[in-house]
Amino acid sequence: MARSYVREARRRGLGRRRERIGSIIERLATEHADAEIALRFRSDLELLVSVMLSAQTTDVNVNRVTPALFEKYHSAEDYLAVPVDELERDIYATGFFRQKAKAIRGTMRMLIEEFDGQVPGRLEDLVKLPGVARKTANVVAAELGHAQGVVVDTHVRRLSQRLGLTRNHDPVKIERDLQRIVSRADWARFPHLLIWHGRRVCDARRPRCEECVLEDLCPASRLR
Numbered sequence: 234m235a236r237s238y239v240r241e242a243r244r245r246g247l248g249r250r251r252e253r254i255g256s257i258i259e260r261l262a263t264e265h266a267d268a269e270i271a272l273r274f275r276s277d278l279e280l281l282v283s284v285m286l287s288a289q290t291t292d293v294n295v296n297r298v299t300p301a302l303f304e305k306y307h308s309a310e311d312y313l314a315v316p317v318d319e320l321e322r323d324i325y326a327t328g329f330f331r332q333k334a335k336a337i338r339g340t341m342r343m344l345i346e347e348f349d350g351q352v353p354g355r356l357e358d359l360v361k362l363p364g365v366a367r368k369t370a371n372v373v374a375a376e377l378g379h380a381q382g383v384v385v386d387t388h389v390r391r392l393s394q395r396l397g398l399t400r401n402h403d404p405v406k407i408e409r410d411l412q413r414i415v416s417r418a419d420w421a422r423f424p425h426l427l428i429w430h431g432r433r434v435c436d437a438r439r440p441r442c443e444e445c446v447l448e449d450l451c452p453a454s455r456l457r
């Protein structure tokens with residue numbers, strides 16, 4: 234499917250990816266001026282835990298759990314000071330609680346042993362943390378102000394394909410394609426713009442092309 238949208242863009246004379254990307258970012262930035270991470274956190278550690286908890290669930294669900302969680306756990310040591318089943322109960326509502334509790338405790342242990350209890354800013358360090366995959370690491374690094382890649386979640390993947398910015402399906406390959414055309418200064422905000430556009434307009438099942446500010450730039454538009 235993605236392959237056809239790259240070709241379709243050419244067929245419709247919409248211009249090359251590099252030529253369209255500037256307008257895409259500009260229009261989305263105007264349309265979704267409030268686009269930012271939906272998770273609520275007050276520190277680097279809370280950011281890391283929130284992003285780890287957001288796997289396989291919604292940000293809204295995570296935000297329901299974290300106020301009480303962060304009242305109780307302030308430091309990396311705090312997550313190791315309770316029995317694992319207590320932490321599991323505290324994060325139960327985010328789903329996959331056993332897996333997540335194990336990953337959080339493993340991460341906290343490594344933070345203490347290798348990073349003085351602090352969250353590292355480098356992507357190569359973040360991905361060493363147990364249970365922290367590239368997407369999580371990219372989100373954390375970007376929010377810490379050191380974006381070193383482009384976050385590719387389900388919305389970023391779908392919109393990048395529909396907009397003909399990639400012909401790939403694998404998130405790592407999509408990220409590589411986006412890094413080639415999006416300027417580094419926009420690596421942090423670009424995913425937020427696509428995520429919010431995906432939530433508000435370019436729905437997975439029913440994209441509202443008639444309301445979309447990208448319609449004339451999009452090879453997947455249903456209006457033509």
Ligand code: SF4
Nearest residue numbers: 435440442445448451
């Ligand atoms: S024109 Fe339609 S398919 Fe293309 S980005 Fe907009 S809503 Fe999505």
